[in-house]
Amino acid sequence: MSATHASSPDTLDSALDASSDALDDANDGEEKVRSGIQSIEVGFRLLEVLTNEPGAMMLRDLAKRAQMSPAKAHRYLVSFLRLGVVAQDPVSGRYELGGFALQMGLARLARVDGVKLARLALGELRDRLDVTVGIAVWGNLGPTVVHWTESSHPAKASLKLGDVMPLLGSATGLLFAAYLPRGKTAPMIERELSDSRRSAHATGPRSEAELERALDDVRAHGAARVAGMLLPTIHAFCMPVFDASGDLALGLIALGHEGAFDLSWDGEIAVALKTCASQLSYELGFSEAPR
Numbered sequence: 001m002s003a004t005h006a007s008s009p010d011t012l013d014s015a016l017d018a019s020s021d022a023l024d025d026a027n028d029g030e031e032k033v034r035s036g037i038q039s040i041e042v043g044f045r046l047l048e049v050l051t052n053e054p055g056a057m058m059l060r061d062l063a064k065r066a067q068m069s070p071a072k073a074h075r076y077l078v079s080f081l082r083l084g085v086v087a088q089d090p091v092s093g094r095y096e097l098g099g100f101a102l103q104m105g106l107a108r109l110a111r112v113d114g115v116k117l118a119r120l121a122l123g124e125l126r127d128r129l130d131v132t133v134g135i136a137v138w139g140n141l142g143p144t145v146v147h148w149t150e151s152s153h154p155a156k157a158s159l160k161l162g163d164v165m166p167l168l169g170s171a172t173g174l175l176f177a178a179y180l181p182r183g184k185t186a187p188m189i190e191r192e193l194s195d196s197r198r199s200a201h202a203t204g205p206r207s208e209a210e211l212e213r214a215l216d217d218v219r220a221h222g223a224a225r226v227a228g229m230l231l232p233t234i235h236a237f238c239m240p241v242f243d244a245s246g247d248l249a250l251g252l253i254a255l256g257h258e259g260a261f262d263l264s265w266d267g268e269i270a271v272a273l274k275t276c277a278s279q280l281s282y283e284l285g286f287s288e289a290p291r
Helices: 009-033 037-052 059-065 070-083 099-111 114-129 171-179 182-198 208-221 268-283
Strands: 086-088 095-097 132-139 142-149 224-227 234-242 248-257
Touching: 037 059, 037 070, 037 086, 037 095, 059 070, 070 086, 114 132, 114 142, 114 248, 114 268, 132 171, 142 171, 142 248, 171 182, 171 208, 171 224, 171 234, 171 248, 182 208, 208 224, 234 268, 248 268
Parallel strands: none
Antiparallel strands: 086 095, 132 142, 132 248, 224 234, 234 248
16 A cells, blocks of 8 residues: 655656656757857846846746746756845745845946946947937036037037036926926026026026926926927937936937938937937836836
């Protein structure tokens, strides 16, 4: 007479491993052909899922999201657990990112230079689209141009490194006014609003109500654009790059002459610049809140 024993988690995992081996042979064969590189990429899918999830996950759910069998996912997770990249709750059995994953993230953030990354990314974009591009950061006097690269047909914008852009009369200024705390921008806004009320030739919002409408539009589109506001016949976009804290780190600028510069939100320039800004935000550790 044989005794019947309850299956342990290890026994179940072993059974799952055995039953799924045949299904995974084709994928494993491809991994061997690629000398292990494919294996790293496959395993990384598990880390991507854990990174994007708000909480710890059960093996079956994690494997499903990573598009692999539970047995295959378990084999990778065993290695990740040993390395500290993944942690497992001893009670619930759920998996979460481990301490070493945190250390890697902190090390990356400590070394990253947002302006340097932006210069490299904008260089590629300028070459591909042939538009004038630049970078602005918040300085002591306001949004300040720290990088500028002309296209093959210069826009004659008369801008140079160190120039401080007006908050209310430029795409760059409107972007910073929309995303920075009002306490930082209030003195500059008040001064520019006062000046615009006294000038018949002022551009941009001329009252608090007009300003709020303009800033709401910037936030709604996730970017600022102007048509001939600061300089006649010159159109411009400015896209936000955020840091790990969700604060505005810098603005990416693109500008050109009307007639040769596509100012539509779904045009090639706007889409490419926004994609570039999103990638840079990711590089700086920004994680957009789930909608």
